[in-house]
Amino acid sequence: MNGEEARRFDAVQVHEQIVAVLRAWGMPDGSAAATATVMVETDLAGIDSHGVSMLMLYEKLRSENRLRLDAVPRVVRDAPAFAVVDAGAGLGHPAGLHAVELAIGKAAESGIGAVAVGNSHHLGALGYYVRSAAQHGLVALMATTTRTPVVAALGGTTPILGTNPIAFAAPRVGGGELVVDMSTSVVAMNKVKAYALSGRDLPPGWVNDRLGNPVTDAALAYSLLTTQEGTLSPLGGSTAETGGHKGFGLSLMVQVLSAAFSGAALPLADGDSDNLGHFVLVVDPRSVAADGDTARYVDDLVRLMTRDEPDVVLPGEPEALARADRSHNGIPIPEGLLEHLRGICGRAGTAMILTPLG
Amino acid sequence: MNGEEARRFDAVQVHEQIVAVLRAWGMPDGSAAATATVMVETDLAGIDSHGVSMLMLYEKLRSENRLRLDAVPRVVRDAPAFAVVDAGAGLGHPAGLHAVELAIGKAAESGIGAVAVGNSHHLGALGYYVRSAAQHGLVALMATTTRTPVVAALGGTTPILGTNPIAFAAPRVGGGELVVDMSTSVVAMNKVKAYALSGRDLPPGWVNDRLGNPVTDAALAYSLLTTQEGTLSPLGGSTAETGGHKGFGLSLMVQVLSAAFSGAALPLADGDSDNLGHFVLVVDPRSVAADGDTARYVDDLVRLMTRDEPDVVLPGEPEALARADRSHNGIPIPEGLLEHLRGICGRAGTAMILTPLG
Numbered sequence: 001m002n003g004e005e006a007r008r009f010d011a012v013q014v015h016e017q018i019v020a021v022l023r024a025w026g027m028p029d030g031s032a033a034a035t036a037t038v039m040v041e042t043d044l045a046g047i048d049s050h051g052v053s054m055l056m057l058y059e060k061l062r063s064e065n066r067l068r069l070d071a072v073p074r075v076v077r078d079a080p081a082f083a084v085v086d087a088g089a090g091l092g093h094p095a096g097l098h099a100v101e102l103a104i105g106k107a108a109e110s111g112i113g114a115v116a117v118g119n120s121h122h123l124g125a126l127g128y129y130v131r132s133a134a135q136h137g138l139v140a141l142m143a144t145t146t147r148t149p150v151v152a153a154l155g156g157t158t159p160i161l162g163t164n165p166i167a168f169a170a171p172r173v174g175g176g177e178l179v180v181d182m183s184t185s186v187v188a189m190n191k192v193k194a195y196a197l198s199g200r201d202l203p204p205g206w207v208n209d210r211l212g213n214p215v216t217d218a219a220l221a222y223s224l225l226t227t228q229e230g231t232l233s234p235l236g237g238s239t240a241e242t243g244g245h246k247g248f249g250l251s252l253m254v255q256v257l258s259a260a261f262s263g264a265a266l267p268l269a270d271g272d273s274d275n276l277g278h279f280v281l282v283v284d285p286r287s288v289a290a291d292g293d294t295a296r297y298v299d300d301l302v303r304l305m306t307r308d309e310p311d312v313v314l315p316g317e318p319e320a321l322a323r324a325d326r327s328h329n330g331i332p333i334p335e336g337l338l339e340h341l342r343g344i345c346g347r348a349g350t351a352m353i354l355t356p357l358g
Numbered sequence: 359m360n361g362e363e364a365r366r367f368d369a370v371q372v373h374e375q376i377v378a379v380l381r382a383w384g385m386p387d388g389s390a391a392a393t394a395t396v397m398v399e400t401d402l403a404g405i406d407s408h409g410v411s412m413l414m415l416y417e418k419l420r421s422e423n424r425l426r427l428d429a430v431p432r433v434v435r436d437a438p439a440f441a442v443v444d445a446g447a448g449l450g451h452p453a454g455l456h457a458v459e460l461a462i463g464k465a466a467e468s469g470i471g472a473v474a475v476g477n478s479h480h481l482g483a484l485g486y487y488v489r490s491a492a493q494h495g496l497v498a499l500m501a502t503t504t505r506t507p508v509v510a511a512l513g514g515t516t517p518i519l520g521t522n523p524i525a526f527a528a529p530r531v532g533g534g535e536l537v538v539d540m541s542t543s544v545v546a547m548n549k550v551k552a553y554a555l556s557g558r559d560l561p562p563g564w565v566n567d568r569l570g571n572p573v574t575d576a577a578l579a580y581s582l583l584t585t586q587e588g589t590l591s592p593l594g595g596s597t598a599e600t601g602g603h604k605g606f607g608l609s610l611m612v613q614v615l616s617a618a619f620s621g622a623a624l625p626l627a628d629g630d631s632d633n634l635g636h637f638v639l640v641v642d643p644r645s646v647a648a649d650g651d652t653a654r655y656v657d658d659l660v661r662l663m664t665r666d667e668p669d670v671v672l673p674g675e676p677e678a679l680a681r682a683d684r685s686h687n688g689i690p691i692p693e694g695l696l697e698h699l700r701g702i703c704g705r706a707g708t709a710m711i712l713t714p715l716g
Contacts, residue, residue, distance in 0.1 A: 079645035081439035082469025111440025112472045114641065139614065156667035168611040170618065178614070180607035186594070187601055203600065235594055235601050236544070240671065242561065243545055243593050249538035249673035250608075252659065253526040256497065256536070260528065260655035261646055267662055281639065283472065287437035288619055297618035301610065304625055309514035313598065315607035 007338075007356035008330030014052055015040045017341070017354050021055060024348035025062060027069040027091070035093035042125045043331045046322025049190045050125040053337055057122065058091065059344050066273045067091065067121055073098045081110040084262045085117045089273035092123025092144070096278055100129050103282040104138060111287035117278040118262025122147065126167035127181035127319065129280065134169035134177040137295065139283040142167045143254040147274045149267055151185050152231035154240060154248040157212045159231045160267045163188060164254035169316075173292070173299040179316030184250040186233040189225060196222045205237040214238070254279075330357040365696075365714035366688030372410055373398045375699070375712050379413060382706035383420060385427040385449070393451035400483045401689045404680025407548045408483040411695055415480065416449065417702050424631050425449065425479055431456045439468040442620045443475045447631035450481025450502070454636055458487050461640040462496060469645035475636040476620025480505065484525035485539035485677060487638065492527035492535040495653065497641040500525045501612040505632045507625055509543050510589035512598060512606040515570045517589045518625045521546060522612035527674075531650070531657040537674030542608040544591040547583060554580045563595040572596075612637075688715040 018036035023029065043051030061067035071090025075083050083102055087095035099115035106113025123129075126142045133140035146162030153160060163183035170178045186206050195202055195218035204214040207221035209230050215221040224230025234247025257279040258264065264277025285294035306312050326332075333341075338354065345352040376394035381387065401409030419425035429448025433441050441460055445453035457473035464471025481487075484500045491498035504520030511518060521541035528536045544564050553560055553576035562572040565579035567588050573579040582588025592605025615637040616622065622635025643652035664670050684690075691699075696712065703710040 077646035079469030080467065081464075081471075082641065082645050084646045106439075109438065110468055111437030112470060112639075113439075114470045116646065139618070141611075141615075153663040153667055153670040153672075155669035155671050156663065158667060160662060168607070168614075170614045178610065180611055182604040182607055184604075235604055245671065245673060246540040246542075246593055249526070249540055252536065252663075252673065253499075253538055255659060256526075256528045256652075256656055257499075260497070260652045260659075261641070261643055263647070263651070266655070266658055281470075283440065283619070285619055287440050288435035288442045288474065289621070293621070294614075294618045297624070298614055300624055301613060301618075304518060305511040305514065305610075309511060309516060311513035312511040313513050313603065314511075315603060315610065 006332035006334040008332050008358070009354055010330050010357055011040050011044055011327065013354060014043065014331055017352070018052060018055065020350045020353070021344060021348050022069065024350040025069040028072065031072075031094040034097050035091055038093045038097070038124045038128050040331070041128050044323050044326045045125070045127060045319040046326070047125045047127070047319070049188070051331075052333070052341070054122065054124065055344050056340050059347070061121065061274070068273075073117070075102070081106050081113050083115045085115055087117055087120035089119055089275075090121065092117070092120045092276060092278060095120045096123040096129055096280070099278060099280045100133055100140070100282070103280050104133060104136065107138060107282040107284040107287070112281065112283045114279070114281045116258070116261035118259070118264040118275065119273065120264070120276045120278060121274050122276070123278060125181060126165055127169075127179055127316070130167045130169035130181070131177050131179050133282050134171045134179070135175075137171045137285070139170045139285060139294065140168070141281045142279065143258045144278040145255055145258045145264060145276045147276060149228060150189065150225050150232045151234055151251060152208070154234060154238075154244050157208065157210050157231060159225075159228050161251045161255065162267070163232070164251045164258075166250065166254055170298045171295040172302060173295045177316070178298050178302060178314070179319065181316070184235050184247055184254055186235050186237060186247065189232070192218060192222045192225060192232070205239070205242065206233055207231065208233070208238055364690035364692040366690050366716070367712050368688050368715055369398050369402055369685065371712060372401065372689055375710070376410060376413065378708045378711070379702060379706050380427065382708040383427040386430065389430075389452040392455050393449055396451045396455070396482045396486050398689070399486050402681045402684045403483070403485060403677040404684070405483045405485070405677070407546070409689075410691065410699070412480065412482065413702050414698050417705070419479065419632070426631075431475070433460070439464050439470055440472045443473055445475055445478035447477055447633075448479065450475070450478045450634060450636060453478045454481040454487055454638070457636060457638045458491055458498070458640070461638050462491060462494065465496060465640040465642040465645070470639065470641045472637070472639045474616070474619035476617070476622040476633065477631065478622070478634045478636060479632050480634070481636060483539060484523055485527075485537050485674070488525045488527035488539070489535050489537050491640050492529045492537070493533075495529045495643070497528045497643060497652065498526070499639040500637065501616045502636040503613055503616045503622060503634050505634060507586060508547065508583050508590045509592055509609060510566070512592060512596075512602050515566070515568050515589060517583075517586050519609045519613065520625070521590070522609045522616075524608065524612055528656045529653040530660060531653045535674070536656050536660060536672070537677065539674070542593050542605055542612055544593050544595060544605065547590070550576060550580045550583060550590070563597070563600065564591055565589065566591070566596055
């Protein structure tokens, strides 16, 4: 997509490399291993924007003293089926994993369980978390606030909300999972970048300048977004006529679920840490249905969608295809990113161990 | 919107009229009053498609022996924070209200509570239910399957999923509520109808014929949708390029949450009753946060959205404006609908009591 040649690297080695960097930065061993697993699984799923490449942002946040790598997430409020976790200004991955585990335990007791996380940072792609719950036969929904304001309120011209993603997963018969993982913006920032790199114009309605005028030059649009001089439309586009009020509504829903219970930041807040909030809900179908009934329903539903419809792409399918390819052939890392990783290893005082496959 | 002159009727009288019809159809008094309240509140909120006009569909379903007006919803599976309700093939309103009440009780005990409803029918607009929970200081999320297949799987050409709406509400300081209530299709069926009535062309990507070709003639598009000869795109449009995979994913999420726990119907199922499924989740913020903290967060969030942005329309705002108008000036009922209501009253053997205001 970005035109760079990218050599492939074995997932186990990428994991080892990430662990080495995180430990050098002071992250406890268990958290480092778990965080590296989320990041590598995200790269394996083809979501390059949220995998090992994120080390660049994490290094920057750490150097600005905004990110505490040694944080240990802890439960600060606890109800039978709901809890609040304080991530201690650490990375979101250990807190997110802790939240999913807690919610699973509560769902086993109560039928459902939810956890809100506050005082957190970036936690990678949500797909990994909800899929891991679905792999245990559970249904999971997750949401998170994000750090960069890019989406305007519908009718507004100020970038204020993040891309505020939501994810959902449910088990299927035979071990597969239905996985939905999506930003509530019209497209992800990466898609604007991809249009810019391939020299294509954006459809009007994706990106507007601060006067509310559409920007179709993709390179200009991307630059406006990264400098907060433009806005990315919510899912549905920039007007209510095309459904933009729905994406805006979803974004507000994500913001409230993720942040309002845990004291996480409002949009545009200017605190010491990003103070992101996450929300996870786990439903244990076995609490109310015969074992396997829900997975069978999901399986039948998915079959219905693809019956006589060869062109249907199910949510999560592109990621499953990438996973099959990359587990076998390795994770592609472009030379530019490798160069950044060399610098990160050097500054962290740990060896760069990545060597290309083949 | 539909060009018909519409005289106004007092909400109390509309309520009385609906109760009379529902009782004549055999609905128990309490359920009839509660159902009428949901329907009238929906008309007051300006959602004419889901209020008193629905009596036409309910009469049809009843005459086909698909709808049991005397059904009493009952809990069939019960876990501490989760339950399944069987609506007994009755109208969705009593079952939906029962589910919200149950979920509120569970949330008071456990922090959160959820209820899945099966064997149900149309329950009106979701906004009423989630708003009523938010009026008690609670955060609520709700979803439902719908009866008419109109949305295709992304990349497919068969109408298979309903408009599968989702709704969310959260309390604000001082008694207002943030309310999101949206179908997961690109637009509601009503918007296509409104375009047809005003003679405007649809944007390409909203409605496709069974070969996958865009249909922009709104009258033709509406007719294709009602005969299952066309498909309505999911939110985001008919391609993944514009985000259609997100709307498709949301629609599947709604389908699973609403139907997979309660044994409600798969899409295209051909049973005796519609066998719709609903899902409601209630979060009690007081279980994990100081009283008022969540409402204050929501209030601050809403203020941020509108700060220096005169053109921003918040989700739920058009409904609040309609409510203010109609509570004072009455509910507009076009002559065509009045004529239908006269027929319904006649066939039910109850008096038509509606008399226009002023």
